[in-house]
Amino acid sequence: MSKPVREVALEVLLQIEKNQAYSNLLLNQTVKRANLDPRDVGLLTEIVYGTIQRRDTIDFYLQPFIKKGVDSLQDWVKVLLRLSVYQLVYLDRVPDRAIVHEAVTIAKKRGHKGISGMVNGVLRSLLREGIPSIDTVKGELEKVALQTSFPVWMVERWVDQYGVERTKAMCESSLVPPSVTVRVNRVKTTIEQALDLLMQDGVEATRGVLAEDAIIIKKGNVFQTSAYKEGLITAQDESSMLVGRAVGAMAGMHVIDACAAPGGKSTHIAEQMDDQGTVLSFDLHEHKVKLIREQASRLGLDIIKAEAHDARKLKERLGNQLFDRVLIDAPCSGFGVIRRKPDIKWSKELKDIQAIQAIQQDILRTAATLVKPGGKLIYSTCTIDKDENEEVVQAFLKNHSDFQLDETLAERLPEKARNSELYQRGMITILPQDFETDGFFIASLVKQ
C-alpha cells in the first residue's frame, strides 16, 4: 500500500529543512521511489512547493497560537503544522476537518499524545480565530517580504537594484507555479508538426510567448508523448532558450559550452548548427556530464562531445585551440528560478553571492582565452542579481580591452526582449514577471 501523501510530504520537507536538499531533485526522487497514486503526485508537489514558498507567511500565521513561538517546536512538528496551515489557507480542494484529522493522525504516529493534542489545538484555534493580518506589520519592505515570504535582506537588495515596484512584482511572480515549456528540435521537426503530434497524443499546447522555438504545455504529460520519446522536443524554460539563440552558432562552427550540464543549451546550440561542426560541453561533475550525453543521444545530435572538466582549467585541457563561440552559463545564486526551486529563498545568504561571483569571474577569465579573434563570448546566468551579472561583465571588460559588448545581440533576441527596458547594449535581464518565465541574464562580448 502506498504511504499517505501528507506523510510523504512531511518527510520530503523535513529533509529539505535539515539537509538543505534541493526541493526539485528530492521531489523527483521521492515520486520515483514512493509507490504513490499518480493523482497524489500533483497534491504532493503542490504541498511541498507551496509550503516552502509560503514558509515565512505561514510561520507568521502560526505564531499567535504557539505559546513559546514556532521556533521552539521540534522540526517535524513545525513542518507538520506548516504543511497543514498551507493546505488550510491556500488550497480549497480538501475540507478543513480532513486536513486537521490527517495532521493529528500523523502526530499520533510519530509522537506522543501530548503532541497530537497540541497539533489539534493549534490548528483548531487558527480555524476558529482566523489568521492574523499582515497589515499590522510595520515597514513597507517588511510587509512585502512577509506577504510574499521572502527574506527581508533579499527584498532590500532587489529594491536597491530594481526599485520597489519591480521588486514587488518579482516576489509575487515567483510564487506562481511555472508552466511546462518545451523547445522544438529544428533538426527533426517544425513547431507546427510538433504541435500536431502533441495534440494526437492528447496534450494541449500552444506556441510560446517569448522564444521562437518554444511550446507551452497546457494539459497532459508531455514526457509520455512520442514527440518527446523520439527526440523532437526538450523541456526548457523560454528565457533559457534565448541563451542558445544569443550564442548565434552556425553550421560548421567550433563551440564550447563551459558549464553545460544537464545539456539544455548545448543541445539547443547543436540543433541550430544543424548538427554540423563541434560543440565541446564541459561540466565539473561526471555524473552530470552523463545527463548531457543522454540528452544529446535522445535528440539524435552527434556533434556534442561531453567531458567532465573544471571550466577554470580549460586552457590546460585545450591548449592553443580557439573557438568561434564560447558559452558560460555560469553557476549562480539562482534567484531567477525561485518559482522552480523555492528552497533558494531560505538556503542562500549574502556571502554565497560573493563566493559565487569569484567563481564566475574566474571562469570568464579562462574562457576568454579560448575565443578566436572576431569570435564571441556569451555569459549567462539564471539570476537577476546585478553583482553576478552586470558587475561580473563590467569587471571583466575593465581588464580585457580586447573584448567589447556585442551590439548585435539585439538581432538575435526576440523583438519583445530587445524592446524591454532592461535591454542595454550587449546585455539583457529578463525578470520573472516580464513574460512569466524564469529570470535570466545574458551578455554577449565580441573579441576584436
Ligand SMILES: C[S@@+](CC[C@H](N)C(=O)[O-])C[C@H]1O[C@@H](n2cnc3c(N)ncnc32)[C@H](O)[C@@H]1O
Ligand atoms: C546553470 S548550470 C548549467 C545549465 C546548462 N547550461 C543547461 O542549460 O542545461 C551551471 C553548471 O555549472 C556547473 N559548474 C559549476 N562550477 C563549475 C566549474 N568550475 N567548471 C565547470 N562547470 C561548473 C554546475 O555543475 C552546473 O551544472
